[in-house]
Amino acid sequence: xxxxxxxxxxxxxxxxxxxxxxxxxxxxxxxxxxxxxxxxxxxxxxxxxxxxxxxxxxxxxxxxxxxxxxxxxxxxxxxxxxxxxxxxxxxxxxxxxxxxxxxxxxxxxxxxxxxxxxxxxxxxxxxxxxxxxxxxxxxxxxxxxxxxxxxxxxxxxxxxxxxxxxxxxxxxxxxxxxxxxxxxxxxxxxxxxxxxxxxxxxxxxxxxxxxxxxxxxxxxxxxxxxxxxxxxxxxxxxxxxxxxxxxxxxxxxxxxxxxxxxxxxxxxxxxxxxxxxxxx
Ligand SMILES: Cc1cc2nc3c(=O)[nH]c(=O)nc-3n(C[C@H](O)[C@H](O)[C@H](O)COP(=O)(O)OP(=O)(O)OC[C@H]3O[C@@H](n4cnc5c(N)ncnc54)[C@H](O)[C@@H]3O)c2cc1C
Ligand SMILES: NC(=O)c1ccc[n+]([C@@H]2O[C@H](COP(=O)([O-])OP(=O)(O)OC[C@H]3O[C@@H](n4cnc5c(N)ncnc54)[C@H](OP(=O)(O)O)[C@@H]3O)[C@@H](O)[C@H]2O)c1
Numbered sequence: 001x002x003x004x005x006x007x008x009x010x011x012x013x014x015x016x017x018x019x020x021x022x023x024x025x026x027x028x029x030x031x032x033x034x035x036x037x038x039x040x041x042x043x044x045x046x047x048x049x050x051x052x053x054x055x056x057x058x059x060x061x062x063x064x065x066x067x068x069x070x071x072x073x074x075x076x077x078x079x080x081x082x083x084x085x086x087x088x089x090x091x092x093x094x095x096x097x098x099x100x101x102x103x104x105x106x107x108x109x110x111x112x113x114x115x116x117x118x119x120x121x122x123x124x125x126x127x128x129x130x131x132x133x134x135x136x137x138x139x140x141x142x143x144x145x146x147x148x149x150x151x152x153x154x155x156x157x158x159x160x161x162x163x164x165x166x167x168x169x170x171x172x173x174x175x176x177x178x179x180x181x182x183x184x185x186x187x188x189x190x191x192x193x194x195x196x197x198x199x200x201x202x203x204x205x206x207x208x209x210x211x212x213x214x215x216x217x218x219x220x221x222x223x224x225x226x227x228x229x230x231x232x233x234x235x236x237x238x239x240x241x242x243x244x245x246x247x248x249x250x251x252x253x254x255x256x257x258x259x260x261x262x263x264x265x266x267x268x269x270x271x272x273x274x275x276x277x278x279x280x
Pocket of ligand 1: 059096097
């Protein structure tokens with residue numbers, strides 16, 4: 001965490017415990033599909049206990065047990081909609097990661113443990129009313145936005161939505177068909193598109209994609225220009241999810257413009273979800 005940020009603004013990244021919650025706190029679910037986008041990026045679905053409830057933007061805690069009784073627990077954002085009868089997740093396999101190694105061996109029909117509760121602060125309910133919702137993601141951070149975009153509450157609350165997805169390589173621009181379908185479903189006609197989808201590819205040239213990192217695109221005005229909307233305190237509500245360095249930089253840029261993070265007692269204009277801790 002940056003020393004320069006106000007510590008009261010910081011939503012703690014959950015501790016990545018390897019021990020199970022008490023056995024009454026999780027259900028055993030079955031993996032029902034696995035889709036690899038790249039050799040190290042996959043989406044998977046599990047069965048859903050009918051009592052499992054979540055708000056779009058929340059994450060679940062998943063437990064895998066492929067090593068003789070040692071369950072590894074990790075938080076994963078929910079990609080599926082509130083009403084789907086399955087749970088869907090988007091995951092990257094990080095080299096030498098404890099959970100990643102087990103997930104790489106996971107197949108349809110395998111068992112996965114799902115904590116009965118869902119968690120998180122990156123939800124719509126913390127925002128002061130606004131006109132435009134900006135959803136900024138690096139890598140797998142796009143996952144919870146799919147769930148948010150599938151929720152009617154989001155579309156009732158905002159006139160315009162800007163989805164920004166920054167990835168290293170173009171083949172990591174996942175869920176493009178789902179996003180196109182959502183754009184179509186919420187467009188009045190081809191001149192009034194409510195969802196602007198901005199692709200950012202940082203490590204290779206890609207037609208129609210921006211190439212600089214999100215904080216730089218905010219700083220030099222390219223993001224506003226591409227979206228055709230201003231980032232303004234009176235109308236913009238902003239979520240950022242994924243790489244904690246990106247979040248730290250975005251937070252610093254926007255708080256300098258007067259934006260404030262949502263807090264339980266006072267709604268603001270910013271909400272964040274860090275996927276790992278910044279190394280000291
Ligand atoms: C609230 C929350 C929600 C999360 N949601 C997701 C999600 O939806 N999808 C997902 O893939 N991961 C998500 N993560 C990260 C996830 O919990 C694990 O950290 C990740 O699956 C790797 O686990 P691991 O045991 O293999 O490695 P770990 O020991 O947990 O991580 C090792 C290193 O890998 C890198 N890393 C971890 N996660 C990511 C990532 N998502 N993208 C790029 N680099 C990463 C970091 O440098 C980290 O220090 C989330 C984390 C948090 C805190
Ligand atoms: N993506 C892969 O090809 C790949 C393959 C196998 C394993 N992995 C592992 O997965 C992890 C990385 O996964 P990832 O590529 O999804 O996540 P990532 O490193 O967070 O990169 C995703 C996007 O975020 C950008 N980014 C990185 N730091 C930023 C910052 N400070 N501010 C703004 N934007 C920033 C990246 O731009 P830059 O390109 O400029 O960094 C990229 O566009 C690593 O552990 C890696 O070893 C990745």
